[in-house]
Amino acid sequence: MEPTLPTVKPTNTAFLYLNAKGKALIEQKGDKQNANLALRVRRDSIIWISASLVGVEGVRAVLTRDSVRVLNRLEREYFTGGYDYLSKLLNVPVTFDDMQALLLGDYLAAPSGTTPTVSTDDAGRQRVSYPQAGVVVERLLQGNTGRVQQLKVTDAGSKRNLTVDYTDFKPLEDQGNLPFAHALLVQAQQPTGVAAAAINYNKVNAGRERLSFPFAVPKGYKRMK
Structure with a gap:
């Protein structure tokens, strides 16, 4: 008889809309750049991101389920x-x-037909890993809240990986005091070096209040290849 895998016990967000504002420190190839960041989400539908430098928007991106649109004003x-x-x-x-x-x-649960590897440490944290699309996805869940504490995506063949650490958890009002990470550290490791973005939110609102997701390409802009 095969051993029974431990039950994964995550706690996910459930709001329809999210509106967050904060700051980001982006570092790549030794260069550092500070930006004001705005994030809007309609669950399972649209992600809208705007990054501004010195009060002027530099980049705007809109993601839908099947498309990516990016506007580089700089x-x-x-x-x-x-x-x-x-x-x-x-x-x-x-x-x-x-x-x-x-x-x-x-x-995110493992794809259908894929059995994840699940382990629990002495602090009650669960580590869940599984293969997906040629990479290995690994998440570390907090033992007391079930929230994701770390995400790691590894491509062993090319020695590339993406790591996201979630910290500064604060309860969201009107969401049952759900802990939400107000700080993220995103690091992309590749053969040429490491690119990183430290994101710190100072305002996060979530609920059912409708948000707008504007995106328009001004005249004279060239299409990126």
Whole structure:
């Protein structure tokens, strides 16, 4: 008889809309850049991100289930296409569901037909890993809350990986005091070095209040290749 796997006990967000504002410190190839960050989400439908430098918006992105649109005001160019763009940017294969879970700190179950490896440490934290689309996905869940504490995506063949650490958990009002990570550290390891983004939210609202997700390409902008 095969041993019974431990039951995974995650606690995910359940709100329809989320509106968050904060700051991001982006570091790549030794260069550091600070930006104001705004995030809007309609669950399972749209992710809207805006990054501003010195009060002027530099980049805006809108993700839907089947498309990626990016507006780069600094270079006066735009991109419209699929998730291969983000997969190349992050160096790991991603989908809309992957990005939504990453930004909200939610747990995604293993694909159908895939049996995850589950272990529990002395602190009650659960470590869950499984293969997906040629990479290994691993999540560490807090023992007391069931919230994701770390996400790691590893491509052993190319020595690339993506790690997201979630900290500064604070309860969200009107959401049953659900703990939500107000700080994220995203690190992308690749053969050429490490790119990182430290995100700290100072305001997070979640509920059923409708949000807008504007995106328009100004005249004269060139399409990114």
